Structures are given as structure tokens and as C-alpha cells.
Amino acid sequence: MFRDRIKISGLDISPPLFLAPMAGLTHSALRQLILDFGPVGLLSTEMLSASSLPHENPDISPYLIRTPRERPISYQLLVYRADHAEKAVEKILTLGADCIDINLGCGAPKVVKKGGGIALSRDPDRLKEIIRRIKELCSLPITVKIRLGQRSDTSASTFKDRCLFLQDLGIDALYIHARFDKEPFARPPRWEMTVKAIESLSIPAIINGGIFTIEDARRCFKITGADGIMIGRGAAIRPWIFRDICLCLFSKEGAQAQAPDLPATWLKFFQYLEELFPRERRLGRLKEFTHYFSQNYAFGNRLAMSVQRSKTMAEAKIKALEFFSRNSE
Numbered sequence: 001m002f003r004d005r006i007k008i009s010g011l012d013i014s015p016p017l018f019l020a021p022m023a024g025l026t027h028s029a030l031r032q033l034i035l036d037f038g039p040v041g042l043l044s045t046e047m048l049s050a051s052s053l054p055h056e057n058p059d060i061s062p063y064l065i066r067t068p069r070e071r072p073i074s075y076q077l078l079v080y081r082a083d084h085a086e087k088a089v090e091k092i093l094t095l096g097a098d099c100i101d102i103n104l105g106c107g108a109p110k111v112v113k114k115g116g117g118i119a120l121s122r123d124p125d126r127l128k129e130i131i132r133r134i135k136e137l138c139s140l141p142i143t144v145k146i147r148l149g150q151r152s153d154t155s156a157s158t159f160k161d162r163c164l165f166l167q168d169l170g171i172d173a174l175y176i177h178a179r180f181d182k183e184p185f186a187r188p189p190r191w192e193m194t195v196k197a198i199e200s201l202s203i204p205a206i207i208n209g210g211i212f213t214i215e216d217a218r219r220c221f222k223i224t225g226a227d228g229i230m231i232g233r234g235a236a237i238r239p240w241i242f243r244d245i246c247l248c249l250f251s252k253e254g255a256q257a258q259a260p261d262l263p264a265t266w267l268k269f270f271q272y273l274e275e276l277f278p279r280e281r282r283l284g285r286l287k288e289f290t291h292y293f294s295q296n297y298a299f300g301n302r303l304a305m306s307v308q309r310s311k312t313m314a315e316a317k318i319k320a321l322e323f324f325s326r327n328s329e
């Protein structure tokens with residue numbers, strides 16, 4: 001049995017399972033679908049640009065639309081200038097956030113060029129100033145999400161020093177995506193490289209990367225000794241994964257999870273999109289989700305392709321229903 005609850009500053013996290021921020025995927029429809037199966041310790045938004053966030057309307061912005069049941073929730077900021085923090089944090093506070101995360105792992109050229117994501121993680125003075133400013137502006141727990149660093153100059157020991165530096169900046173927890181900067185997601189994660197750092201930290205360390213099954217989760221906890229795990233793509237493929245891990249790793253009986261009804265799950269996601277999102281914001285998100293969800297089927301690429309080619313939500317639904325009727329177990 002693993003520890004079934006942790007604290008991030010004053011925030012209770014139980015179970016210690018975290019939904020990863022994912023652009024185009026970690027939105028209200030996916031969060032609700034996941035919650036239909038069971039609790040998640042901490043939900044997340046996708047990354048939100050600190051400069052444009054203050055101008056987003058939470059009633060229609062696909063990044064901010066949220067229902068009251070989606071809690072506790074962390075808002076992830078993509079920030080590269082301390083003077084952008086004030087209005088962004090002000091906005092986040094009006095939205096009822098439970099936690100603020102800073103993106104230090106994004107390696108997209110557009111982001112890096114401006115000095116965000118991994119570029120900010122390599123600029124200690126600017127990072128220090130940004131964290132200091134955010135802490136001045138609010139009393140919410142502050143986390144950062146990092147990668148392992150540059151392959152050429154990172155060892156378990158230098159990574160540990162970097163984590164301790166971040167801890168000294170006053171953050172309340174650390175999310176570690178266990179891949180080097182810019183390393184593709186297809187590559188197996190390097191969980192073992194995080195062990196030294198996790199042993200040395202006094203704040204909670206949450207590991208991310210490559211957790212798709214209950215067995216992955218069990219191995220990740222065992223190998224790393226992490227306080228929690230964060231799941232990204234695995235949550236879009238199997239929105240019930242948090243429930244399954246919770247039942248197997250944190251419940252006393254070691255209960256067995258029920259097999260999900262795949263067509264009903266896809267249709268529920270479709271329904272959440274239709275209920276919550278402006279018309280023009282639905283189809284792209286359906287395609288993105290289906291790309292991952294279709295991996296539950298042996299010939300799922302046919303489902304993904306037919307939804308991908310659809311011009312409307314209605315057409316995508318017809319195509320998906322045809323696929324489900326031909327692929328019922």
C-alpha cells in the first residue's frame with residue numbers, strides 16, 4: 001500500500017494522483033469525464049499565457065470554461081516576465097484556483113524564443129523574480145513543472161542541485177517530467193534519474209511521464225519514491241485510469257475495476273463538448289481527444305481517421321457510431 005494523501009502547503013491532495021496540463025486536451029470536458037469515474041487529487045488547466053489570460057472571458061474561453069465540480073484545480077501559467085504576473089494572478093484568483101503552476105518544461109520554439117518554458121528554467125535570476133512576484137500577489141500554493149534539463153550537462157547529482165535551488169525559491173511542490181529537455185514523448189521516461197533529487201527534497205515531488213497503466217503507476221512509485229504521480233496522455237486514452245490506480249494502489253481491499261463502456265465514454269465526452277463549449281471550439285477538441293481515445297481499439301486508427309476527416313460534430317458522431325457498431329466486443 002502507498003501513502004494515499006499528501007499536502008501541498010495547506011492543500012489536501014487525495015489520492016496523490018495529478019492530471020497533467022495538456023494544451024487542447026486538459027479542459028472542462030476531459031476533466032469532467034475523468035471525474036465521472038472517480039476522484040483525482042489535483043486537476044489542472046492547460047498552459048495559460050500570462051499576457052493573454054487577463055483578456056479571456058471565462059464564460060466562453062475554452063481554456064477557462066469550468067464547472068463547480070472540477071476541484072481542486074491548478075492553473076498553469078506560461079509566463080516569461082514578472083510584470084505580466086500581476087494581472088494574470090489577479091485573474092486566476094477570480095476564477096477560484098486552488099494552486100498555481102509555472103510551466104518550465106515547454107520546449108516549443110515559439111515559447112522558448114520569448115523566454116518561457118525551458119528557457120525560463122535556464123534563467124535563475126528571472127525565475128527567482130517571477131516566483132517572488134507571484135508569491136507576493138497571492139497565498140495559493142505555487143508549484144513548478146520541469147523536465148530533467150539538457151542532456152549534455154545533466155546528471156542525477158546536478159539535477160538534484162537544480163531541484164534544491166527551486167525548493168529554495170519557496171515553491172510548495174515540484175512536478176518532474178522525467179525526460180530531458182526536448183526529448184520526444186515516445187522515449188521511455190527516465191524515472192531512475194529523479195531518485196536522488198526526491199530523497200533530498202522536503203517539499204512533495206510528483207513524477208510525470210510514461211504512466212499509462214496501473215502497473216506503470218506502481219513501478220513509478222516504487223522506483224522513484226515520489227509523493228505523487230501525474231498522468232497526461234494516459235488520461236486521454238483511459239479517462240478511468242485514476243479510478244483504476246486508486247482502487248488497486250490505495251484501497252485496502254485491492255478491489256478490481258470494472259471495464260469501461262467505450263462508446264458511452266466517447267459519447268459522454270461529445271456531450272460535454274456540446275454543452276459547454278462555443279460551437280466553433282468543439283470539433284478540434286473532439287479530434288484531439290479521439291486521437292488518443294481510439295488507442296483503446298485494435299483498429300482504432302480507423303476511428304481516429306474518420307473523426308479527423310469530419311467537417312462537423314454531427315458527421316463525426318455518425319462516423320464514430322458506425323465504428324462502434326462494427327467494433328463491439
Ligand SMILES: Cc1cc2nc3c(=O)[nH]c(=O)nc-3n(C[C@H](O)[C@H](O)[C@H](O)COP(=O)(O)O)c2cc1C
Nearest residue numbers: 020021022023046047103177209210211231232233
Ligand atoms: C497534447 C499535449 C499538450 C501538452 N501541453 C502541455 C502544457 O500545456 N503544459 C505542460 O506543462 N505540459 C504539456 N504537455 C506535457 C504533459 O503535461 C506531460 O508532461 C507529457 O505528456 C508527459 O506525460 P505523459 O507521458 O503522462 O503524457 C503536453 C503534452 C501533450 C501530449
